[in-house]
Amino acid sequence: MNIFLQEPDTTLWRAIIDRMNGYRQKLEFKCVETEEQILRETFALDTYALFILNLKEPTNPYMMNFIHSNGGKVPILLILEKDYDPDTLKTLYYLGYDDFIVKDFYMQEIAWKIYKLCNIWNDERFFLSPSVYFDCKKWMFYYHDEVVSLGKKEATLLKYLFVKSPNIISCDEIVSLVYHDEIVSPESIRALVKQLRAKLPIDLIRTVRGEGYQITHLSTFKANP
Incomplete structure (x- = not known):
């Protein structure tokens, strides 16, 4: 390319x-x-x-x-x-x-x-640095030598957070994209986000009160090269 x-x-x-x-x-x-x-x-x-x-x-x-x-x-x-x-x-x-x-x-x-x-995310890997990235097909988050395994809904949520970045993903979009329009409560969404945050080795998800969630701005992320 x-x-x-x-x-x-x-x-x-x-x-x-x-x-x-x-x-x-x-x-x-x-x-x-x-x-x-x-x-x-x-x-x-x-x-x-x-x-x-x-x-x-x-x-x-x-x-x-x-x-x-x-x-x-x-x-x-x-x-x-x-x-x-x-x-x-x-x-x-x-x-x-x-x-x-x-x-x-x-x-x-x-x-x-x-x-x-350029639309070259490949729908597979989203990189923060060469050794810090998320592989959404394997449901794995790689942080240098550490590998974190995610559940299906956690991985799907993280994928769309990356795809939407730097924009916010709303709770309605989470219901549509992650839960496929199942009836879910706001508490269930908050629980999923909390669960994902607890697994990730870095603080990557920001809550935007009244709007939804987004990937933390890159300038605040200090990954080692």
Whole structure:
């Protein structure tokens, strides 16, 4: 799978590539520093599964339109500098960018975004780091040398927490996805979440009062590489 990365910081290139290649599959990156170099890729833009761009003027739709008009009809992930203007987020949303990430981000954060935007979760393994991950087909959570076996409902709940991340999974969705619309009480859902939390070797599930549950934000997770 090919990914196009435009970013002036070549050290960041290498960090992203090293992180992604440390996971379960190899990705091919085309890396350029400037926006002008994107314009030279006219005949190759339809070969990429994702564009990761750090644009000087992200609210200017020119580059997005150029990519789309030359066959690059795939997700675009924006990298924003840490001094970005928050008022631009509404404009970026309406322009139709698929996601954005703000420097200085954790490598785990951009890894999750790449996996989700490229749809390469494989429905099997969800990685927090190369040695910390959840295998939903085996119902196993791996934490370095420790292996935790989960029950079917626990594994299903954890899978959909990962799939929905960073969004919240509501209790109604849990009833539908985990219990297949059986009649279950809120106490049963809370008991399942408590049971899953007790088994996991890290604090991974956050309760959002009145809304549901979500995976703890990646920036709070300090996994060893």
